Each structure stands twice: as structure tokens, then as C-alpha cells.
Amino acid sequence: MGSIRFIWYKGMQNLLLVYPVYPLLFSKAGLSLSQISLLLAIWSVPVVLLEIPSGVLADRWNRRYLLIISGVLRTLCFTIWLVLPPLFFVFALGFLAWGTAEALSSGAEEALLFDSLKLEGRQEAFETIYGRGMGTASVAVALSCFTGGFVAHRFGFPVVLLFSVVASLAATGIAMGSKEVNLYKEGRKQHSSLYLLKDALSHICKKRSVVYMVLLLIIPISLPGILDEYDPLVASSYGLIATHVGFWTGGRYLLESLGAFFARLFSGKRANMTVLLCIAGGTSLMLYASFGQVFFLPFYFLFYFFLSSAGVIQENMIQQSIENQGRSTIHSFISLATDLHAMLVFLLLGSLISIMHIILFIAFYGLLVSFLVFKGQTKTNKMEFQ
Template identity: 35%
Template sequence: MTRLQRFSYAWYAHAFLRELVLIYPTSAIMMTGSGISPLELSSLFMIWGAAALLGEIPSGAIADLTSRRNILMVSGLMKGCAFLTWLAFPSYGGFAAGFIVWGTASAMSSGASEALLYDTLREEDATAQFSRIYGRAEASANLGVALALLIGGFVAEGGYPLPLILSAAAPWIAAMVLLVGIREPSRRTDALRSRTFVGTLRDAVSELRRNRVVAFVVLMLGVLGTLWGALEEYVPVFLDDRSDLRLGSIGIIFALAYAARTVGMASAHRLPGAPVPNAVRLFVIAGLILATTALPNGWWLALPIALYSGAAGAAAVLLQTRLQHGIEGPARATVTSAAGVVEGIFEFPLYLSIGLTAQLGGWQAAFTMIAMLTVVLSLGFRFFAPRELLR
């Protein structure tokens, strides 16, 4: 076995274990069961997003100045500590503290992971394999999430301490995999690193100001791409409210939605025509489908939720593809990350709206609101889109 093969297997194992968090499908139910109201639940998600957003800004610079492997290890250890915080302090303050730790851990891994992979491949003269290894690592992470969703609910039926402990153990083991199986690649010292960082930011801002197509797609991707990301946090409590399903069954429905999203994202490139009009159509269809959750109950709720997830996932891939084709300058990664910043900012009013709507009218009203918002925002972006994006 070559050194690159050993690295690849360790890299895939790390990605899988880091996302094998068994509390995923029932965390929101656990919190509401501890007396957290819908509005308080939304505020917790806002705290989580704020921690990640604030940490996103310096994370790239830190990754350039220190060991990226060590950063990822610390990130995994912190992620595990977040779930132990929930176990020790099952209250609003404890949940908020856990989300802050988790959000900070996510920000620390952002950028460092891709950079560590690329530097390792460059040292092995194998940068051409980046897309293959990166893609397989993402698939491994998705497999970890899917498995956690499938079995996490059943484990939680015996109480929340066990899934919380196992959720802490998985990213800790992932950190140990990095320690044992991944070697920090050598890097050249760059005396102008700080100036290069500032210059890259300047190039990104210049591109967004000069290229209206790129700026529009960044805004569109950041806003519309946030809808499912926010909605999925409420799927378990919505299903718990609308049906008499067991926690294990809720986890299965959640896993089906995740599987549908994976299929949609993998199949998006097969759609003929311009990416942006196709993305608008998919988001409109997704919104109309989500509105039908007002009709069925029980297992039938899996169908509209899964279809919304799949259609939104395919649309997000189309928008990301159009964005990458539109970027002309050297600051590709920084321009791409601008969509993440937009997403992080848009999450706050979105979480607040969902929480207020659910508090006043119930979880079905909140899901109907998201369905209407998906349709209205999609059509609004279609109306104001530059002509270059429509052909």
C-alpha cells in the first residue's frame, strides 16, 4: 500500500467518523422536551450560526499560520465537547454553550480541511487526484450522517445520555485517526502571507463589484441555499408534532430526506438548459411540494419533505456550477465563500421567522411559511436576474 493510499483511507475514515453524530435526528426534540419553546429553539440555532459565522473570518488565516492537522484535531475534540455540555447542562444556557463550542469547531475546520488535503497531494505530486479524493471524503461524511440519522432515533428511545455520549466519542475518534494516520505536509514559509491574504480579499471584493453576474449568483445561492439548511433543523420537531411516529421512525424519514438530497445533487448536471432558470424552476416546485405537508400525516410526510430536499439540493448544485463558471479573477475560493457569508447573515431572520411563526401558529404554519418564502424568493430572483443568467 502506497503512502497516498494510506492517507486516503485515513482521510475517508476521519470524514465518516466526524459526522457519525447519533444525536442529529433527535437533538431538537430533546431540547423541546427540556422545556425549550419554538422561539427559544430558533434563538439557539441563531447562536450556533453566529458562532460559526464569527469564527469563519479568522479561520483561514489561522490555518495558514499553524498546523492544519492540529487545527482539525482540536476542532474534532471541541465538537465532541459540545454534546457533553448538553448532557451535563440540559437547559437553555447549556444548549447555547454547546452550540457556541460546536459553531467554533465548525469554523476551525472550514478551509483547513481542504488546504491540508491539497498540500498533502501536492507533496505527493498528485494534485490531479484532488477532486476524486475530496469527493469520496464528502461521500464518506454523507454516509456518516445518513447512518446517524437511521439509527440515532432508535438509540434515543432509551434516553438521550447514550446518543450524546456516542456523539461525543465519534469526533474524538476521528481526531485520533488524524493523529495516527495523517502526517502534516511540509509548507514553504511565505513572508508575504499577510499581504497576500489582504490582497486576496481585495481581489474578491473587486470581482463582486465588477461582475454583476457573479454578485447576483452569490446572493441567490446564499439566500435560497439557506432555506433547506434552516428547515432541516426543524424537521424532527415538526414530525413529532404532526404524527405519533416513534423517534426511530422520525430518524428514518430524516435519513430519506438526506438520501433524496444526495440523489438530487448527484443528478443535477443531467438537466438540460441554463443552470439559473432550471434552479428557479426546481426551487418553485420544491416550495409547492413542501406546502402539501398540510395534507398528509405519519409516514406520508416523508414524501414532500424528501422531494423538497432533493429539488433544493439539485438547484443548489446548479447555482454553484454557474457561480464557478462566472468567476474570472484569482480569488475563486474567497468569492465562493461570500455565498457562505450571505447564508450566515440570512439565517438569523429566517430562524427568527420560523420560531415566531411556530410559536404563534404551530409547526405546520412555520413549514407553510417556508414553502411560500421559497416560491416568492425564487420568482423574485428570476424577475431581477441579469439577462446573461437566463441563457
């Protein structure tokens, strides 16, 4: 997949007007809060169960085909919601398709992009292009947040779903036009899936430097995705109405987009730049949580900016560290660990009594892990230097 095609693909993949309103769609259909929560849990089931198998499949079979199938399943989800009666099992069926789509594309996208660039001798450009792709994805989500609520209110939920179907079809078409590149498959045809799994785990666990890279992705860099679920509650705590909450969320995604676009400016300044960005983000969130006043809101949004940059830089470091191992399989192991970690954190957050306590916990947790990784990286660098 070429650089321009990857950027367009990420943009269309995330230009889904249903993003900010699907809980309202469920509520309008008469579903209870517990049923909506169950639907969200159903979405995560195929993501967790298929993460590793889809990674192995991407390395042993065809990454381009997986992206096409993923796009078809995502399109199928919104089509089911559009044409079938608004019932619980219909929404559940759509979420199963959507969750499966997420599992199939996870790891395959990054691996296809990196190997395409490596084939051209341009693997050093991965960080820049990946950052632009993720930045474009955040812009697309922001546009969806800005417009999804208005379109749903003005024209109805079917129009929102129809736009989402069209965007998903467009992303699928872009994937169909890409070229399959799988350097692992070309060089390792004789190895079994079990060997592929062992080889990927060995790469993750063998070197301390790689372990610290993975830990940063699993814990501090994943925390914005967890806090994201509570972001509307943060906005509503300031008395914002539903329409303005959409603008709040869209603005936050724009800041994430800037973080992804500017990652290249931070990269290479220092060997441990990623963990320093994580510390900067955690400190910003801690400042906001400690005071919680409107004046400190910029620190809340800076948390997303810093961690977005850190995520792009760290993904590039992981990809550059891989030599002859399966890229998609390694990515799937990291994604699975990230998903399981998120589930555990959500369980812990359920015991807290206020949104500000949740933010404070996330800030402290992220800072603690970041400082520990920073200390470990510094010690490892000294040992390697000696």
C-alpha cells in the first residue's frame, strides 16, 4: 500500500457519521442502558478472540485480502443497521461484524504499509507516513463528531448510516486497489504457524529495549483510548448540551490529529523521546485533575496531543525493530495485551466515585509506569554503552 493510498484509506475508514450517535440510535430503538452496555461488550468479543489468529493469517496469507474483507464486514454492519428492524439482535449482529473487521485489519495495515515502503527502500519514511495516516484518521473522526449529530437530528439516523456505508465502501475500494506486499511470507514459507507465534513472542520478550517499547504501547500510550470513553462526561460536567459535546469531542480529535502530524518533529530528539512525551502527557493530565477548573482545560487536551505523538513514534520504533519476524503477528500480540489491559483498567475505574477521580487515577497510573520505564531504559542504555 503506497503512502498516499494509506492516508486516503485511513481517512475514509474513519469518516463514519455514525460514530458519535450510535448510542443514541440504540436508545431511540428502546434499548435499556444495560442492553447498550451488553452490545458494547459484544463488539469486543471478536476483537479479543480473533486478534492473534488474524495476525498469523496476515503474515501467512494475504494482508490486502484481509483489509478488503475487513472493509466488507464494516460495511455490512452499517447496512444491517440500515435495512433491518432496530432490534437488539440486529444491533448485536452488526457489532459482531464490526468487531471482526477491527480484528482483521489490526496489524495488517501497519505491516502492509511498512513492507511496501521497505520494498522501495523507504522504510525510514514509515514514521512520517504513518503519522499522516493516523492524523488523517483523527481528522475524519473529528468531522464525524462535528456533523454526525447534526445530520442525525436534521435528516434522521438512516441518512447517517447511509453515509457510513458509503465511506466504508470507499475505504474497501482503496484497499482493493493496493498492491499486496508480504516480505515475511516470501522469505519464510517453510515455517508453521506455531513457529511464527514463538518467533513473534521471542522478539517481544528477548531484548529489554523491545520490552520497554511494548510496555509503553500497552499502558501509557493506550490510556487516551480509555479516557476517551469518559470524555463526554467530562464535557457535560461543564454544563454543555449534547450538540456542544459533539464539538468538544471533535476538537479533541483534531488535537490528536495535530499530535500525530507533529510526531516527526519530536522524533529523534532523544533516544527516550517517547517516554518523555508520555511523562509530559501524564503531567498535563495530573495538573488538570488536581485543579479541575476551566483555566486548566488546555492541560486536559494536551494529554491527548502528547500521547498521540508518542503512539506514532513508538509504532515506528516497533516496526523498525522487526527484522525477519511476522510483523502482523507481533502487532496482534501487542494489541491483544492492550485490549486485556484496558478491560482490567475499566474494572478498576468502576470502583471510583467521580469523573475527576477517574482522571486522577489515569494520570497517576500513566506517570508511574512512564517513570518506571524511563528508569529501566536509562539503566539499559548505560549497560549497552558499557
